Amino acid sequence: MNRSNVKMRLDIFIKLLVLSLLSTLMGNVYADSKLSELDTSNHCRATYAVDEGTLSVPCVKVLNPTEGPPFYSAELQQLPETEPLQFSITRITESNGENQEDSCLATLDDGTLFIPCVEVSKNGDTQTYEASLEQTAFGKSLRFTVIEINEADNSPARKQRRSARKKSYGTELGSFNGVKVYSNGSAYTVSDVYNFIDGKNIGMKWQCVEYIRRYYYRKFWINLGDKHRGHAKTFWGSVAAHNMQLGRFSNGGSVAPKVGDIVVSDKGTNGHVAIVRSVSGNQMCVAQQNVYQTESDVNACTTLSISNGKYTVGNFSNTTLPITGWLRLKTVDISRNGQNIVDDKEDALWNGGTQSYWKKGYNTGYDSRVLYTYANASQNEDNYCKWNVNIVDPGTYEVSAHVPSNYATSQQAKYKIWTGSKVEYSTISQQDYSNQWVKLGAYDFQAGLAAIKLSDNTGESSSLKRTIACDAIKFVYKDGNSSSDGNYSWTGNGSIISYHGSHRRNIPSSDDDHPFGLTIDETMLQPNLAHPVGFFQWQVDKQRCNRLEIYTKDRSPQKADITIGSWRSRDDDRVFSNVTLPFVIGEKNTGFNFGSGAGNWYVFSVAFKDRVFQATDLYAECTTKSTGRWYDKRGMYPVMLDGGYKWNGNASIISHRFRNHKYDQPDKDEQWPFAAFKDVTIVHPSPEKPVVFFQWHISESCPRLTIETGNSSSPQVTISAKGWDSSQSKTVNRRLPVTLYPSDAGVSSTPGNWAVIKVAFDRPVSEEIGVYANCPGY
Known part of the structure; x- marks a missing residue:
């Protein structure tokens, strides 16, 4: 700035005005704070009277004046209804x-x-602060605006920060994660110049919103501007967050901020946004634009406190703007033994670009719906889809894309795989596949955020009217310790047939293992399996058993995914991801409406996140305890097993427990004698081979068991049978029907012994097939 005598006096006025503003802000916002005062003289101490709105600054030194005296005193008056607070100068006097x-x-x-x-x-009450103000108007309407208020501090670090000078517009200040931060010159600069990257409008240079969008585009491959435009304060709105597919977490809530989050203030005229760069100890630091206009914008920190599980952060550094909360990219967790499928129906699938170009196709694809758009030969992408994941267990994963039978005609669909450390590519011809998984390759993923992206600029002319389809992506963990292909390994299955058990008299209670199979059951987790999974069937008794507690024998905390749904199909399953056992399921957290009759049949899987190191009992037991948290996902989320088999369901033959009811007539709702002397489960058409399971309680009334279909088909199956707690099974490969004896499971024919059976189809089925297990005479 040119410092004429007039301008110099103006600068002094500005300083005084800034002081007034700071004082006013302090009075309104901080008057109740208990801050320690500095040990200084009172000669140059500025004073602010909140009630009168007057600010008195007795000593102001103009640094490097071009002419005129360098020292002044000033009086300022707060302007009404200004935000942020502003002051006008009422009197200036030269001093010696x-x-x-x-x-x-x-x-x-x-x-x-x-x-x-x-x-x-x-x-x-009197408190002491330090403040910085910035000139915002000249001439007769000379005004100053408060830009920073802090506790009074004369430490060397504070003095060094004071000496930092604002950099001119467009100056590079530094970078975070390779994304550069630029100075806007002044918080009030409006450049009207927009930053375009790859043909996409990222935002106005060098506002705070521009940095947020540029960071997300560079690091996460998405342009937030595709789905939301507006000032920083509008980012916090529920509609905006929903459109941008970002999770919202309020300041003072139970979710801590994490690196990469967007921190938002929806206060002030336009609000403010920044990127979290670190969270540690008692502070959170951000990278931002348009606050300090110095290197401090690259790493600006504020306080972080934790109390009773609640996380609270202070105002944005160098401002009076309170932080409302933080926004986070929605992802699906990927782990060694997780379900690891991201479908197009989930918020973790981000479809960007011109939204009107995106179409939905139904009755095709992984979950009967796909997103698709037209391919083109443009240099830059317009439309793109991106599957966002969080790698919980780093390592090598085989990545596959599901290609639907329709809306997938591109011959050059180029998938971009970001592993967290580098970018890989895999190109396939979607036209060559129909409703099946296609391997993209195996890649080494780091812990944290990762992604798969598919764009419309395939190099194919738009005149060909070819389409790219965005369906599901699957991750399969690969390591040297896996016993198979990285899917789950069957360890056994059990039953809770509570309704029949409570409505049938003369259930022998003298049996050594009573009431197993009725109100409690168990299966054995084997240590030789990398990713064990157990299955249970549950006949709900609305009055006596409407909740189940799932736990291991020693009740030690174990991580698992629980998938529960109707016995008939997996179309409407509820998935509890990464829960800690013990865990309780019931109506309240599954959303199922349990009826009062005998026909409430459900099946569920308990898939473990880690290998167990010794044989461990897994229990499911009727309980009155409160249910756990709400489910995470709803729909078809297949549980995949070794050999590429897809779990379709499981059933039970608890014949020994119900031996006194062999000749009972069927119920009026025809639920008897299911789960006692016969039972059924259903396999469904799918690209994957189906697998189902049965539990068999051997008795004199049921010395052998016939596995058969409900129609005339005779599919080839591999049947594995074993004792309920055994690690070794016997296997046969035959066409159904097949009759099994206890010896086929490696157990004796003594009544009361338990066996578990796996029926794995050698090929996918093209029609719905009921698979029955029947005792003789049923």
């Missing part, structure tokens, strides 16, 4: 500078006024 060594001396340097000591008086 006799107090220039006073630690409370205010300084004016190139338009920025710093006041190290402002006493704020309100209701008889």
Whole structure:
């Protein structure tokens, strides 16, 4: 700035005005804070009277004046209804500078006024602060705006920060994660110049919103501007967050901020946004634009406190703007033994670009729906889809894309795989596949965020009208310790036939293992399996058993995925991801409406996140305890087993427990004798081979068991049978029907023994097939 005598006086006025503003802000916002005062003289201490709105600054030194005296005193008056607070100068007087060594001396340097000591008086209480103000108007309407308020501090670090000068517009200030931060010159600069990257409008240079969008585009491959436009304060709106597919977490809530989150203030005229760069100890630091206009914008920190499981952060550094909360990219967790499928119906699938170009196709694809758009030969992408994942267990994963039978005609669909450390590519001809998984390759993923992306610029002319389809992506963990292909390994299955058990008299209670199979059951997790999974059937008794607790024998905390749904199909399953056992399921957290009759049949899987190191009992037991948290996902989320088999269901033959009811007639709702002397499960058409399971309680009434279909088909199956707690099974490969004896499971024919059976189809089925297990005569 050119410093004429007039301008110099103007600068001093600005400084004084800034002081007034700071004082006003302090009085309104901080008057109740208990801050310690500095040990300084009172000669240059500025004072602010909140009730009158007057700010008095007795000592202001103009640094590097071109002419005129360097020392002044000033009086300012708060302007009503201004946000942020502004002041106008009412009086300026030259001074002799006799107090220039006073630690409370205010300084004016190139338009920025710093006041190290402002006493704020309100209701008889006085507190001391330091403040910075910025000139925002000249001439007859000279005004100053408060830009920073802090506790009074004369530490060397604070002095060094004071000496930092704002950089001019467009100056590179530094970078975070390779994304550069630029100075906007002043918080009030409106450049009207927009930053375009790959043909996409990222935002106005160099506003805070521009940095957020550029960071997300560079690091996460998405342009937030595709789905939301507006000032920083609008980011917090529920509609905006929903459109951008970002999760919202309020300041003071139970979710801590994490690196990569967007921190938002929806206060002030336009609000503010920044990117979290670190969270540690008692502070959170952000990278941002358009606050300091110095290197401090690259790493600006504020306080973080934790109390009773709640996380609270302070205001944005160098501003009075409170942080409303933080936004986070929605992802699906990927782990060694997780379900690891991201479908197009989930928010973790981000479809960007011109939204009107995106179409939905139904009755095709992994879950009967796909997103698709037209391919083109443009240099830059317009439309793109991106599957966002969080790698829980780093390592090598085989990635596959599901290609639907329709809306997938591109011959050059190029998938971009971001592993967290590098970018890989895999190109396939979607036209060559129909409703099946296609392997993209195996890649080494780091812990944290990763992604798969498919764009419309395939190189195929738009005149060909070819389409790219965005369906599901699957991750399969691969390592040297896996016993098979990285899917789950069957360890056994059990039953809770509570309704029949409570409505049938003469159930022998003298049996050594009573009431197993009725109100409690168990299966054995084997240590030789990398990713064990157990299955249960549950006949709900609305009055006596409407909740189940799932736990291991020693009740030690274990991580698992629980998938529960109707016995008939897996179309409407509820998935509890990464829960900690013990865990309780019931109506309240599954959303199922349990009826009062005998026909409430459900099946569920318990898939473990880690290998167990010794044989461990897994229990499911009727309980009155409160249910756990709400489910995470709803729909078809297949549980895949070794050999590429897809779990379709399981059933039970608890014949020994119900031996006194062999000749009972069927119920009026025809639920008897299912789960006692016969039972059924259903396999469904799918690209994957189906597998189902049965539990068999051997009895004199059921010395052998016939596995057969409900129609005339005779599919080839591999049957594995074993004792309920055994690690070894016997296997046969035959066409159904097949009759099994206890010896085929490696157990004796003694009544009361338990066996479990796996029926794996050698090929996918093209029609719905009921698979029955029948005792003789049923």
